[in-house]
Amino acid sequence: xxxxxxxxxxxxxxxxxxxxxxPKQTIIAMLGxxxxxxxxxxxxxxxxxxxxxxxxxxxxxxxxxHIYQDVTExxxxxxxxxxxxxxxxxxHQRPKQESARLRGAMQIVEMLRRDPRVMGAAPFLxxxxxxxxxxxxxxxxxxxxxxxxxxxxxxxRSKLKQGRLEDLLASRDxxxxxxxxxxxxxxxxxxxxxxxxxxxxxxxxxxxxxxQMGMGAIDNVRAYANxxxxxxxxxxxxxxxxNINVRLYDRYQAKPMAADLNMNLDYKAEDWETAxxxxxxxxxIRNIISYSVSITLLIVAGFGxxxxxxxxxxxxxxxxxxxxxxxxxxxDVRRIFMIQSLTIGFVGSLFGLLVGFTLSYLISKAPFxxxxxxxxxxxxxxxxxxxxxxxxxxxxxxxxxxGYMPSRKASKVDPIEILRGQ
Numbered sequence: 001x002x003x004x005x006x007x008x009x010x011x012x013x014x015x016x017x018x019x020x021x022x023p024k025q026t027i028i029a030m031l032g033x034x035x036x037x038x039x040x041x042x043x044x045x046x047x048x049x050x051x052x053x054x055x056x057x058x059x060x061x062x063x064x065x066h067i068y069q070d071v072t073e074x075x076x077x078x079x080x081x082x083x084x085x086x087x088x089x090x091x092h093q094r095p096k097q098e099s100a101r102l103r104g105a106m107q108i109v110e111m112l113r114r115d116p117r118v119m120g121a122a123p124f125l126x127x128x129x130x131x132x133x134x135x136x137x138x139x140x141x142x143x144x145x146x147x148x149x150x151x152x153x154x155x156x157r158s159k160l161k162q163g164r165l166e167d168l169l170a171s172r173d174x175x176x177x178x179x180x181x182x183x184x185x186x187x188x189x190x191x192x193x194x195x196x197x198x199x200x201x202x203x204x205x206x207x208x209x210x211x212q213m214g215m216g217a218i219d220n221v222r223a224y225a226n227x228x229x230x231x232x233x234x235x236x237x238x239x240x241x242x243n244i245n246v247r248l249y250d251r252y253q254a255k256p257m258a259a260d261l262n263m264n265l266d267y268k269a270e271d272w273e274t275a276x277x278x279x280x281x282x283x284x285i286r287n288i289i290s291y292s293v294s295i296t297l298l299i300v301a302g303f304g305x306x307x308x309x310x311x312x313x314x315x316x317x318x319x320x321x322x323x324x325x326x327x328x329x330x331x332d333v334r335r336i337f338m339i340q341s342l343t344i345g346f347v348g349s350l351f352g353l354l355v356g357f358t359l360s361y362l363i364s365k366a367p368f369x370x371x372x373x374x375x376x377x378x379x380x381x382x383x384x385x386x387x388x389x390x391x392x393x394x395x396x397x398x399x400x401x402x403g404y405m406p407s408r409k410a411s412k413v414d415p416i417e418i419l420r421g422q
Contacts, residue, residue, distance in 0.1 A: 011332055014323075015339035025311070026344065032300070033348025033399060034355055037391040040294035041356025046363055047290035049382035051283045057215050058279055060154060062272050063245035064254040067108065067261065069100045070268035102267060105241035112246055117257060119249050122149035123241045125230045132194040133185050140181060140221040142195065144230025147176075153247040156211060156224075162189045163209025172229060176209035180220035197233055205229075298398050306402040310409075320410055330411035337410050341403020342396065349395035353388050
């Protein structure tokens with residue numbers, strides 16, 4: 001061999017001849033890579049798109065930190081408070097009659113707003129109510145808020161389908177109602193709705209807006225009103241507040257900050273990861289399944305390439321012997337078959353990306369009825385370039401590994417034994 005460049009060009013030409021001389025085998029190997037990468041891209045794009053969509057919906061309606069009075073926590077009994085060092089045996093202890101009210105709620109809100117990590121903090125009050133629809137009573141809830149502060153936390157303005165947030169400030173008896181609940185009650189902006197609390201308090205309210213969060217669990221039951229209105233409905237004074245929602249600039253600081261608040265406050269501070277632990281676990285499981293299936297497809301394609309290259313080497317034993325007799329070293333022969341393997345992997349990967357993008361696009365346009373659960377008319381698909389890069393790299397690596405063993409075998413062929421056997 002004259003020079004490394006000349007040797008490489010010659011190896012490249014021989015590899016090309018081998019690929020072209022057996023077009024069916026070459027195409028089948030490429031189709032294996034194409035199918036594996038195409039399905040990897042489509043499956044991962046769909047699964048991550050669904051996960052991102054559900055996570056966005058959850059985060060839209062869930063605060064980073066929720067502060068409330070946890071009346072379900074175990075409390076000391078009267079005997080244990082009086083005689084903590086004594087032997088007290090109590091059966092069937094009943095919980096104390098405790099109020100869910102947060103004492104000094106507005107002072108806590110102001111303290112949180114001064115924290116540089118906090119984007120916004122908003123007090124709110126929620127009450128179960130019955131929405132009277134003729135002879136039918138629909139169970140739901142009404143949430144008393146400072147609507148402009150609530151908008152800072154959950155971007156309510158972008159979710160309004162009818163009406164304006166500012167109209168709620170000017171209307172004492174106004175409510176902004178969920179789209180699902182509005183549909184069930186057959187009401188629109190300007191309609192009147194009669195509500196009844198579990199305590200028997202009734203009030204006629206005016207619909208001044210309709211919102212849509214995209215989750216049936218909210219849109220079908222919830223309405224927003226002024227904080228003072230809900231305090232009146234619950235027959236409480238103006239200092240009665242039961243919950244505080246907090247939004248941070250970085251949501252991943254919520255867990256340590258909630259731990260600090262639990263130590264410094266007499267109330268429960270729950271971070272979003274704890275509140276949505278079941279949902280987050282489901283997301284991880286779905287991601288593991290989708291990646292496992294996709295990687296398995298690529299590995300199966302790699303075995304196909306291994307078998308095809310192995311058969312090619314078996315069929316080219318005489319050619320390999322002649323090449324070695326002409327002065328080709330074992331490394332030169334190994335290079336020839338590695339070039340074939342990498343060519344199959346690279347070309348198959350490019351076609352796989354095209355197939356994956358086409359499938360993802362078709363899936364994103366497929367109609368899907370989310371019903372009353374989620375507001376969704378098409379499948380959410382994530383077209384993140386990272387997955388296309390992962391597919392390409394993994395496809396090339398798989399084919400390189402699959403081609404290494406046959407090429408190593410070819411490099412060790414003894415030309416004398418082959419030629420003597422002919």
